[in-house]
Amino acid sequence: xxxxxxxxxRAERADQYLPTPEPDLDNASVGTMNLTHQxxxxxxxxxxxxxxLLELRSVSKAFDAGSQSDxxxxxxxxxxxxxxxxxxxxxxxxSGCGKSTLLxxxxxxxxxxxxxxxxxxxxxxRLGQISYMQQKDLLxxxxxxxxxxxxxxxxxxxxxxxxxxxxxxxxGQFGLEEYSGAYPAQLSGxxxxxxxxxxxxxxxxxxLLLDEPFGALDALTRSxxxxxxxxxxxxxxxxxxxVTHDVDEAILLSxxxxxxxxxxxxxxxxxxxxxxxxxxxxxxxxDAFTALKAQLLAALRSGGTVGVSS
Numbered sequence: 001x002x003x004x005x006x007x008x009x010r011a012e013r014a015d016q017y018l019p020t021p022e023p024d025l026d027n028a029s030v031g032t033m034n035l036t037h038q039x040x041x042x043x044x045x046x047x048x049x050x051x052x053l054l055e056l057r058s059v060s061k062a063f064d065a066g067s068q069s070d071x072x073x074x075x076x077x078x079x080x081x082x083x084x085x086x087x088x089x090x091x092x093x094x095s096g097c098g099k100s101t102l103l104x105x106x107x108x109x110x111x112x113x114x115x116x117x118x119x120x121x122x123x124x125x126r127l128g129q130i131s132y133m134q135q136k137d138l139l140x141x142x143x144x145x146x147x148x149x150x151x152x153x154x155x156x157x158x159x160x161x162x163x164x165x166x167x168x169x170x171x172g173q174f175g176l177e178e179y180s181g182a183y184p185a186q187l188s189g190x191x192x193x194x195x196x197x198x199x200x201x202x203x204x205x206x207x208l209l210l211d212e213p214f215g216a217l218d219a220l221t222r223s224x225x226x227x228x229x230x231x232x233x234x235x236x237x238x239x240x241x242x243v244t245h246d247v248d249e250a251i252l253l254s255x256x257x258x259x260x261x262x263x264x265x266x267x268x269x270x271x272x273x274x275x276x277x278x279x280x281x282x283x284x285x286x287d288a289f290t291a292l293k294a295q296l297l298a299a300l301r302s303g304g305t306v307g308v309s310s
Contacts, residue, residue: 051121052082052083052084052085052118053083053084053085053087053119053120053206053207053239054081054082054083054106054117054118054119054207054239054241055081055082055083055116055117055118055119056079056080056081056082056106056115056116056117057080057115057116057117057118058078058079058080058114058115058116059076059078059079059080059081059102059105059113059114059115059116059117060074060076060077060078060079060113060114060115060264061074061075061076061098061101061105061110061112061113061114062074062075063075074264074265075098075101075264075265076098076101076102076105076113076264076265076266077264077265077266078115078266079102079115079265079266079267080267081258081267083207083239083241084239085206085239086237086238086239087239087240087255087256088233088239088240088242088253088254088255089240089241089242089254089255089256089257089258090241090242090243090244090249090250090253090254090256090257090258091241091242091243091244091257091258091260091267092243092244092245092247092250092257092258092259092260092296092300093259093260093261093262093265093300094260094261094262094300095245096262097260097261097262097265098260098262098264098265099211099243099260099265100135100211100243101265102243102265103132103209103211103241103243105117106126106130106209106241107126107127107130107132107209108125108126108127108128108129108130109127109132111125119207120206128156129205129207130205130207130208130209131152131200131201131203131205131207131208131209131238132200132208132209132211133196133197133199133200133208133209133210133211133213134211135211135212135213135215137184137192137193137195137196138196139184139192139195139196140184141183141184141185142183143183143184144180144181144182144183145171145176145179145180145181145182145183145184145187145195146164146167146168146171146180146181147164148184148195148196148199149167149170149171149176149195149198149199149202150163150164150166150167150199150202151163151199152199152200152202152203153166153167153202153203156203166202167198167199167202168180170198170201170202171198173232173235174194174195174197174198174232175191175194175228176191176194176195176198179191188221189216189217189218189221190217190221190224190225193213193214193217193225194225196213197213197229197232201232201236201238205238206237206238206239207238207239207240207241208233208238208239208240208241209240209241210240210241210242210243211243212243212244212245213242214226214244214246214249215244215245215246222246222249223281226249226252226253227278227279227281229253230252230253230278230279231279240253242254247293247296247297247300248284248293250296251273251275251289251292251293251296252275252278252283252284252289253278254273255272255273256270256271256272256273257270257271257273257296258270259271259296259299259300268299269299271292271295271296271299273292274288275288275289275292276288276289
C-alpha cells in the first residue's frame with residue numbers, strides 16, 4: 001500500500017527521513033540483528049535500510065497493584081506493531097486500555113517494559129529522538145506563540161535565536177503568522193493546538209506521536225483541523241502514531257487503524273484504510289468510509305475481536 005502522503009494526493013517527502021543506524025553500530029552488525037518474536041532469521045535491515053521505521057515486538061508492561069498486594073496489574077500485553085516510513089497509524093480502544101501508556105513507552109519516557117522496540121533499524125534509547133504531542137497543549141503561559149513554538153528546538157540544544165528563526169519560517173504554514181506575539185491565553189483552542197503541533201513538528205525527527213490532540217475541540221473546529229493536518233503531514237513526510245477515541249478521526253487520517261481491548265491492553269485487530277480524497281469534506285459520507293466505520297465500531301463493541309480487514 002502506498003504511504004499516507006502519496007495516497008492523500010500531495011507530494012511525498014518521507015524519503016528525507018530514511019534513517020541510518022546508530023553511530024556505534026555498523027551496517028553489517030545492524031543487518032544481522034535478529035528479531036526474537038517470529039523467526040531468528042527475520043532481519044530488521046534489508047538492503048541497508050530498516051524494514052520499518054518502528055517495530056514493537058511482544059511489548060508488555062505491568063504496574064505494581066499496591067502495597068496491599070504482591071501482584072502486578074498488566075496494562076500492556078504482547079503488543080506487536082509496525083510503522084513504515086511515511087505511514088500514519090491510529091490506535092483506538094476503550095478508556096483504560098493502555099493507549100497513552102503505549103505512547104509513553106514508544107517515546108522513551110517510560111522504559112520499564114518487557115519485549116523489544118526497534119527504531120530506525122536498531123534497539124536502544126529513543127528519548128529525544130521522537131516528537132510527542134500529549135493530550136494537553138502544555139503551552140507556557142509566559143511565552144509568546146513564537147517562543148512556545150521554538151521551545152522544542154531549544155530543548156534539543158538549538159540556540160534561542162536559531163530556534164525562533166526556524167519557528168518563524170513555519171508560522172504561516174500553521175496559520176499563526178498574525179499571532180506570533182500573542183500569548184496562549186489570547187488564543188482559541190484550535191489555535192493553541194496549532195502552536196503545539198508546530199512545536200512538535202519543528203524538530204527533524206521522522207516520527208510524531210499524537211495523544212488525542214483534538215479531543216478538547218468542538219466538532220466543527222476538529223473537522224477543520226483534520227483537513228488542515230492532512231495537508232500538513234503529507235508535506236512534512238513524517239510518520240505518525242495517533243491515539244484517539246474518535247473513530248471518524250482515525251479513519252480520515254490513517255493508513256491503518258489498530259483496535260485495542262483492555263484488561264490487559266492488547267492490540268486485537270488491525271484495519272487498512274482505503275478511502276477517497278481525505279481533503280474532501282464529503283468523504284466522511286462515502287460508502288467506503290461508512291462501511292469501515294461500522295466495522296471499527298463493531299470491533300470496539302466486541303472488545304476488538306472482529307478480525308482484520310484489508
